[in-house]
Amino acid sequence: LSTPEPVAVARPRREIRKPTRFTDMVAYALPVVDDIPITYQEAMQSLESDKWKSAMDEEMQSLLKNNTWELAQLPKGKRAIGCKWVFAKKDGSPSKKNVRYKARLVAKSYAQKEGIDYNDVFSPVVKHSSIRILLALVAQLNLELAQLDVKTAFLHGELEEEIYMTQPEGYTDAGGRNWVCKLNKSLYGLKQSPRQWYKRCDSFMRRQKYTRSKYDNCVYLQKLHDGSFIYLLLYVDDMLIASKSQKEIDKLKAQLNQEFEMKDLGEAKKILGMEISRDRQRGKLCLNQKQYLKKVLQCFGVNENTKHVSTPLASHLKLSAQLSSKTEDEREYMAKVPYANAVGSLMYAMVCTRPDISQAVGVVSRYMHDPGKGHWQAVKWILRYLRKTVDVGLIFEQDEALGQFVVGYVDSDFAGDLDKCRSTTGYLFTLAKAPVSWKSTLQSTVAVSTTEAEYMAVTEAVKEAIWLNGLLKDLGVVQSHISLYCDSQSAIHLAKNQVYHSRTKHIDVRYHFVREVFEKGKILLQKIPTADNPADMMTKVVTTIKFNHCLNLINILRI
16 A cells, blocks of 8 residues: 555645735836936036035934934944935925925934833824814814924924934034934934824923813913913824914914924915815804825826716626625726825825715725725725715805704714625714714614614714814803704613613623713603705715705715
8 A cells, every 4th residue: 555645745735926016006106206316416417416415414414403403423332323314395485487396305214222212202193073063163262273384293292212213314423423313302204203292292281381181182272361262283294273362372382382383374275285274254164185196096097088976986886795896807907006105095095185085995995905896896886986076075154053063974884894794884073064073984783673783883983072072162062952863763672771682792891882962861762754964875875866965964065
């Protein structure tokens, strides 16, 4: 008898494929500006070398003026991290005539070791919901709105660790070529820089007698003598200031100027890619991402000739894991497709100003790890929808009836996910007639009935309502309750009625906290007809007529 072949030898070899992220994506990259140098040598050899040199000189002056480092010999047992120059051009005006040349010295943070070169690195930034809430209050209360930018913000942070860095290229000290820079202040690129800057800014605002919100650590406010407020929102080095009193805004600007080097951007026009426009006569404030979306569409080859569609997803696009790549040819095709890039770009639009694409983006994002041609078709469908609606945005306006009151809408589909039969939660909250907070997400467990799916959705919406209520209270806007509208009568009964029932005994205890919330009366859960529930579009594909009706209900309109 022949000896059987060992199992280990007989087992087929695993095929190793190069991950999609390493594939050449040149065709899909955002437009690259060829005349921006990558290295110091390129900058010095370019036709605009004098302008780049001037930008680097300006940066060095700023660093030395700020006492960012001092030259020292590298102690034994220590090592110096590297640094490099990063160059950029910034358009000073819409006509693109006043181009600013910028050079930034950046530390190579990948060489930093945890526990030696840094400890804590987390730094909070203002939530997008908080920005929209402030803009809604600006429209509702007709406040002044200003924007500031902190020049070289990270250079203001004090370092707590001992860090050494090599001298910048082109600016080596002749007398101490072998010396290194011992950093006194944080520098761009260091892992702890954002945190150190936030701590410095936070301590300054507290010294000026500003209160920090408990619900968002980047929202500051102060009550003025006339009972009104002045607000400041901080997103790294971007600041939004709002108040009824221009005098108080100017006073805060002067205080900030004394402490930091500031750039006054005047009335706020754009923040984080979101464009702000106001019509003060009609009490309207519009928020959109027209320029960002045009860039995204150009990047992924969607142009004027591309056929438009009326909804973010079509009912015939039934997405599931079954559509993932199966053949080698399909895998090769999908390896060249920038699926993750496209979905990431769509996600940013969804997070900032486009709740209308939430459900569609939520679905396509489930297949990022292994997309197929069918999934890519769905992403292209969303891009075609955006081509038609590139100038759609949120319109906040003075609302006499519900003025300063937040109104919420919640909905759920039932077992809409074809892979795991899970349901989708969708909710949105409006203030000054337009959405300030929204979400469309797959539920974490399988619901066994429509009632249970709706009840779980109500729970998620209630959590957001509690946070919104708390933030508004901090901002000086006190409301007796938040109205939350749901189109499921059975879910409303389940939330309000504590009667034990055999058909609901399996529902997780964590969802039952809503009963206590409703008992306190801070949130009122009310019935709304399905036809008038704008959250319906957050959970499923709806008809074009219903979709447009939902958008009109919550002021998502052409700007």
